[in-house]
Amino acid sequence: MVGLDPRNESLPNGLRVADSCDLAKIASAYRQFCCGVIDVVASMVPIVKPQAAFFEQIGPLGMQALADVIRHASDRGLLVVLDGKRNDIGSTATAYAQGFLGPGTASPWGSDAMTVSPYLGDDSLEPFVQTAVERSCGVFVLVKTSNPGGKRLQDLIVEGRPMYEHVGELVQQLALRTLGNGGYGAVGSVVGATYPEQLADLRAKMPNCWFLVPGYGAQGAGAADVAGAFDDRGLGAIVNNSRGIIFAHARPEYRQRFGDARWQDAVAAATQEMIEQLRAVLPGVSSGGLAKP
Amino acid sequence: MVGLDPRNESLPNGLRVADSCDLAKIASAYRQFCCGVIDVVASMVPIVKPQAAFFEQIGPLGMQALADVIRHASDRGLLVVLDGKRNDIGSTATAYAQGFLGPGTASPWGSDAMTVSPYLGDDSLEPFVQTAVERSCGVFVLVKTSNPGGKRLQDLIVEGRPMYEHVGELVQQLALRTLGNGGYGAVGSVVGATYPEQLADLRAKMPNCWFLVPGYGAQGAGAADVAGAFDDRGLGAIVNNSRGIIFAHARPEYRQRFGDARWQDAVAAATQEMIEQLRAVLPGVSSGGLAKP
Numbered sequence: 001m002v003g004l005d006p007r008n009e010s011l012p013n014g015l016r017v018a019d020s021c022d023l024a025k026i027a028s029a030y031r032q033f034c035c036g037v038i039d040v041v042a043s044m045v046p047i048v049k050p051q052a053a054f055f056e057q058i059g060p061l062g063m064q065a066l067a068d069v070i071r072h073a074s075d076r077g078l079l080v081v082l083d084g085k086r087n088d089i090g091s092t093a094t095a096y097a098q099g100f101l102g103p104g105t106a107s108p109w110g111s112d113a114m115t116v117s118p119y120l121g122d123d124s125l126e127p128f129v130q131t132a133v134e135r136s137c138g139v140f141v142l143v144k145t146s147n148p149g150g151k152r153l154q155d156l157i158v159e160g161r162p163m164y165e166h167v168g169e170l171v172q173q174l175a176l177r178t179l180g181n182g183g184y185g186a187v188g189s190v191v192g193a194t195y196p197e198q199l200a201d202l203r204a205k206m207p208n209c210w211f212l213v214p215g216y217g218a219q220g221a222g223a224a225d226v227a228g229a230f231d232d233r234g235l236g237a238i239v240n241n242s243r244g245i246i247f248a249h250a251r252p253e254y255r256q257r258f259g260d261a262r263w264q265d266a267v268a269a270a271t272q273e274m275i276e277q278l279r280a281v282l283p284g285v286s287s288g289g290l291a292k293p
Numbered sequence: 294m295v296g297l298d299p300r301n302e303s304l305p306n307g308l309r310v311a312d313s314c315d316l317a318k319i320a321s322a323y324r325q326f327c328c329g330v331i332d333v334v335a336s337m338v339p340i341v342k343p344q345a346a347f348f349e350q351i352g353p354l355g356m357q358a359l360a361d362v363i364r365h366a367s368d369r370g371l372l373v374v375l376d377g378k379r380n381d382i383g384s385t386a387t388a389y390a391q392g393f394l395g396p397g398t399a400s401p402w403g404s405d406a407m408t409v410s411p412y413l414g415d416d417s418l419e420p421f422v423q424t425a426v427e428r429s430c431g432v433f434v435l436v437k438t439s440n441p442g443g444k445r446l447q448d449l450i451v452e453g454r455p456m457y458e459h460v461g462e463l464v465q466q467l468a469l470r471t472l473g474n475g476g477y478g479a480v481g482s483v484v485g486a487t488y489p490e491q492l493a494d495l496r497a498k499m500p501n502c503w504f505l506v507p508g509y510g511a512q513g514a515g516a517a518d519v520a521g522a523f524d525d526r527g528l529g530a531i532v533n534n535s536r537g538i539i540f541a542h543a544r545p546e547y548r549q550r551f552g553d554a555r556w557q558d559a560v561a562a563a564t565q566e567m568i569e570q571l572r573a574v575l576p577g578v579s580s581g582g583l584a585k586p
Binding site: 005007023051053054056057058059060062063064066067083085086087088089090092093095096098099100108109117118119120121122123124126142145146147148149150151152153154156157158159163166167170 | 298300316344346347349350351352353355356357359360376378379380381382383385386388389391392393401402410411412413414415416417419435438439440441442443444445446447449450451452456459460463
């Protein structure tokens with residue numbers, strides 16, 4: 001999975017907008033940049049993950065760019081997981097679910113899946129689960145996040161086990177209720193790559209949950225760290241890399257080779273590199289590449 | 294506080310859009326309706342709280358309507374708390390904070406405060422706290438939510454106390470760090486009115502935190518239930534009512550008197566009723582009305 005996290009200050013020369021107050025121009029640059037990334041990776045990976053925050057940061061014009069980027073990804077045959085970590089109580093959660101879930105014209109935003117936060121409890125997750133099932137979509141619930149401070153609440157001990165395991169138990173129940181042919185449910189979880197032991201432990205405890213694994217690349221985790229997220233067949237996990245791929249033109253190893261002008265070649269090279277790194281640690285993966293769903 | 298939760302199916306006749314797929318028309322109706330509510334309540338209450346989900350539900354055009362509604366409320370002298378329950382890890386949380394916090398032209402959305410979710414931990418809250426301080430804004434962290442399922446995680450016992458108390462402790466620390474002249478910090482908490490005993494208990498444990506109290510009206514809580522959220526001076530709490538005010542035209546007691554055509558008179562009557570109900574249980578409040586900040 002390639003994460004689409006546009007930041008004006010990190011865009012390649014030629015796309016970066018000099019006037020940081022010109023939101024219309026930045027929205028246009030984000031659209032062009034993200035669609036450019038999509039054009040490169042569409043034949044290499046199955047999924048992209050736009051990060052809502054960076055589009056929201058620049059106001060309503062950013063939101064239009066987000067919608068355009070999602071549509072472009074769908075048109076290119078990619079699945080789209082919108083990363084917005086939304087949630088609210090019952091009827092408000094329904095509004096989020098119905099607005100975001102549903103590719104094509106099934107919803108105004110057109111995502112295939114979205115990330116949600118669990119703090120509001122099981123009844124707040126229900127509308128997302130229902131809408132996901134109705135529209136053949138997916139939901140990823142935050143279980144164990146990749147940031148250092150995640151442990152402040154997630155690792156608190158409840159009845160002898162960390163909080164995040166209780167959340168994982170709830171998500172596993174929801175996955176079982178929504179089980180598909182491949183042994184995985186419509187409800188998965190977000191589990192950071194920055195805690196490899198906990199990743200493998202959670203994989204064993206949540207055998208029917210897709211894992212969306214952030215933290216690869218710029219956040220410090222490598223292929224060996226995420227191996228535990230996959231099942232014995234080399235399936236069940238989606239590893240995200242955002243900055244390490246989309247801003248590959250700025251990485252020392254690619255800067256010289258491609259420069260800003262050939263930033264799309266840097267994106268292709270970084271994506272290929274990640275695929276090879278993952279392939280090397282996943283015995284179940286065929287030599288033909290990672291499976292398209 | 295009046296919550297702006299537009300739903301097409303609940304709008305008064307004349308504003309309700311017959312074709313539920315005509316998102317442009319619905320966005321326009323939401324703008325007109327919410328600005329109409331604002332025009333009525335601007336002289337009666339200090340704050341409105343637009344619920345992001347209902348604007349997001351109708352796509353990018355809804356987000357433009359949200360921005361317009363926030364601007365109109367600011368222009369009418371109201372404070373705006375955007376209810377989006379956002380959060381993410383560090384640099385992404387910064388994008389949310391910088392996008393939403395800052396009235397007028399200080400940010401593209403122009404809110405005075407926003408709600409955030411605590412599951413990602415203390416480092417995820419930090420960018421919101423910093424931006425709030427820099428821009429003289431506020432942050433409300435979910436502590437104890439008003440929905441029945443909120444207890445699933447929030448009431449889990451950690452070291453002899455429910456989880457939400459641990460979150461409350463963290464929020465109280467952040468409030469102390471950002472203390473203003475009135476004895477309250479820039480970081481407050483969301484504590485549902487549907488659990489009156491816990492509300493009073495948390496007030497004692499979090500003496501420097503503003504409480505944003507949802508659950509009044511349509512969710513079942515009354516003035517007596519929220520009394521415990523206020524301090525001895527009758528300050529420190531902001532009680533929200535959404536549906537009970539904005540859709541007052543549909544309440545049995547107002548339907549006959551005003552009908553759909555005079556929906557704004559119903560909004561005024563319901564707001565006045567709530568002010569009187571709150572005044573009756575708050576000894577510290579002067580007869581001149583609830584204080585404008």
